[in-house]
Amino acid sequence: MLRPFETKGLVLYNRNFREEDKLVKIFTEQAGKRMFFVKHAANSRLASVIQPLIVADLLVKINDEGLSYIEDYHSVATFPKINQDLFKLAHATYIAALADASIHDNQIDPALFAFLSKTLDLMEKGLDEAILTNIFEIQILSRFGVSLNFHDCVFCHRVGQPFDFSFRYNGVICPEHYGKDSHRCHLDPNVPYLLNQFQAVRFEDLETISLHDEMKAKLRQFIDQLYEEYVGIHLKPKKFLDSLQDWGQILKKNEEQNETNSH
Numbered sequence: 166m167l168r169p170f171e172t173k174g175l176v177l178y179n180r181n182f183r184e185e186d187k188l189v190k191i192f193t194e195q196a197g198k199r200m201f202f203v204k205h206a207a208n209s210r211l212a213s214v215i216q217p218l219i220v221a222d223l224l225v226k227i228n229d230e231g232l233s234y235i236e237d238y239h240s241v242a243t244f245p246k247i248n249q250d251l252f253k254l255a256h257a258t259y260i261a262a263l264a265d266a267s268i269h270d271n272q273i274d275p276a277l278f279a280f281l282s283k284t285l286d287l288m289e290k291g292l293d294e295a296i297l298t299n300i301f302e303i304q305i306l307s308r309f310g311v312s313l314n315f316h317d318c319v320f321c322h323r324v325g326q327p328f329d330f331s332f333r334y335n336g337v338i339c340p341e342h343y344g345k346d347s348h349r350c351h352l353d354p355n356v357p358y359l360l361n362q363f364q365a366v367r368f369e370d371l372e373t374i375s376l377h378d379e380m381k382a383k384l385r386q387f388i389d390q391l392y393e394e395y396v397g398i399h400l401k402p403k404k405f406l407d408s409l410q411d412w413g414q415i416l417k418k419n420e421e422q423n424e425t426n427s428h
């Protein structure tokens with residue numbers, strides 16, 4: 166017999182199963198990531214709690230060998246501002262997919278659950294979704310077994326220098342040691358500086374972080390390089406986010422051009 170118990174859960178995605186049923190992947194606080202079976206999903210009273218990015222208190226029956234079941238639910242929370250904004254939604258979907266990819270099924274990780282929920286809360290509150298995403302990406306690297314030093318030079322351990330990053334040495338190098346790696350990244354020194362901040366940032370400090378678009382683009386580009394080199398996963402929501410950003414740039418350029426033409 167499966168004993169029902171209560172846990173918070175965040176819906177990662179759902180997909181159709183047979184004619185009318187659905188399989189729902191939920192990241193639960195108490196039992197990790199699980200696949201739930203919902204019979205006759207469209208007509209089920211569970212229909213409103215199985216949409217992506219919904220957080221709810223669930224009464225569940227967990228099955229370690231196969232599909233799990235939702236018995237009941239209360240306190241359903243949605244993210245209306247995220248859902249109304251295509252850019253926010255694309256970022257939120259990507260970090261949920263990243264959390265999904267970073268842990269195995271059934272692996273209990275309440276710290277990651279709290280981190281993902283809090284990040285979505287802050288996105289909903291209106292904090293910059295690109296910066297929140299970058300912080301999430303940097304802090305979740307450890308779940309992929311990656312630990313990088315953005316804090317002190319890998320050779321002399323000096324801190325507070327205009328650092329560059331070296332893929333050869335998996336860390337930052339100071340101007341005195343730039344010569345050790347002829348393929349160093351030639352980063353804007355603010356990039357490793359910010360990544361070092363992001364590694365240890367507290368949520369209370371986040372409301373004060375604001376960055377120019379140019380710096381955000383540099384962070385985006387370098388974090389992509391880090392993921393390519395050290396993580397090597399290619400998530401569909403990330404590809405969507407990238408194409409959305411390219412598209413956003415084109416729109417912006419057209420607007421600027423129209424403005425110049427009309428003057």
Ligand SMILES: [Zn+2]
Pocket residue numbers: 318319320321322323338339340341342
């Ligand atoms: Zn050094």
